[in-house]
Amino acid sequence: MVKQKKRVKLIYKCLFLTTGAVLAAIGLEIFLVPNNIVDGGINGISIIFSYLTKFPLGAFIFTFNLPFLVFGYSQIGKSFVISTLYAITVLSVGVSILHPIHGLTQDPLLATVFGGIILGIGVGLVIRYGGSLDGTEIVAIIFSKKTAFSVGEIVMFFNLFILSSAGIVFGWDRAMYSLIAYFIAFKVIDLTIEGLDESKSVIIVSDKQDEIAEVLMARLGRGVTYLEGRGGYTKQSKGVLYVVVTRLELSKLKSIIDEIDEEAFVTIQDVHEVLGGRFKKQAIH
Incomplete structure (x- = not known):
């Protein structure tokens, strides 16, 4: 085989x-x-x-x-x-x-x-x-x-x-x-x-990480990874989420985050290739 x-x-x-x-x-x-x-x-x-x-x-x-x-x-x-x-x-x-x-x-x-x-x-x-x-x-x-x-x-x-x-x-x-x-x-x-189907990796730092993660998984159908973070100035623990979405889903992701936590810190980067995981799963509308 x-x-x-x-x-x-x-x-x-x-x-x-x-x-x-x-x-x-x-x-x-x-x-x-x-x-x-x-x-x-x-x-x-x-x-x-x-x-x-x-x-x-x-x-x-x-x-x-x-x-x-x-x-x-x-x-x-x-x-x-x-x-x-x-x-x-x-x-x-x-x-x-x-x-x-x-x-x-x-x-x-x-x-x-x-x-x-x-x-x-x-x-x-x-x-x-x-x-x-x-x-x-x-x-x-x-x-x-x-x-x-x-x-x-x-x-x-x-x-x-x-x-x-x-x-x-x-x-x-x-x-x-x-x-x-x-x-x-x-x-x-x-x-x-x-490829023409560009992807974006997104890191979200928020105190409402659980709520954001649930909505992203429910409305986008994307897997979300929890990361451990700590504020450099306050030394307090911070909730950090990592998710990869397509270029077309990026606008919806931004609106979801804005609805739940306007104070969330978000960084977005280009991704050249994605392998494995649930990324090929169809988004849930």
Whole structure:
């Protein structure tokens, strides 16, 4: 039974890695590349080299990413590197198959917007299911542990260099379109990874915690966790509640708290992912 579950999980993972890589290939070869608009990272370098040498883009994507995968194998983890290798292989094959198609549009703005969206969805799916389509992220993760720079800062440095190179090769108008495509893809990647159904974690400090907890469970159908707290100034015990709700339920939660205790102290934070518990339970109206 355990082996069967692992096998199903692996098939499920491969399916989404494949889907993500194919979508990324479509975003590149059907929209961006025919209009001389580049992506960031290794894919961007590959597009420039393919344009200058007339060699297949897929060959450059695979070849340029391979050293980074070897470099990161012992540093990051076997599972991540294998998933990344698989996704990059699918991407390389995908762009090679799609290359004879000469794009769906010659309008650079349309190509930028739709290419960025499709590429972002593809990259987001691959990241969400444990892989990557860009070897520079591996280097960034490794170097961020040894330097004062964050992963985002290192990746941004790479991409500034690549987009500057694109300006020299394709012209500065295409470099600016590339920057727009990169920004769109970046935002869509976040949406794909985190999902559109945003969740919020709420901490409530109130002397009426029992009453608030009962109403929240009854009217929202959400599990509530009691935490122990103590006032820093008064040193007195405080009732603290922790609850996770969807973005659409947040307004109702605020009104419930306001009805019961106007003096309650409430903090609200974004939640990227929720697993287990009663969170998937339908709200009670």
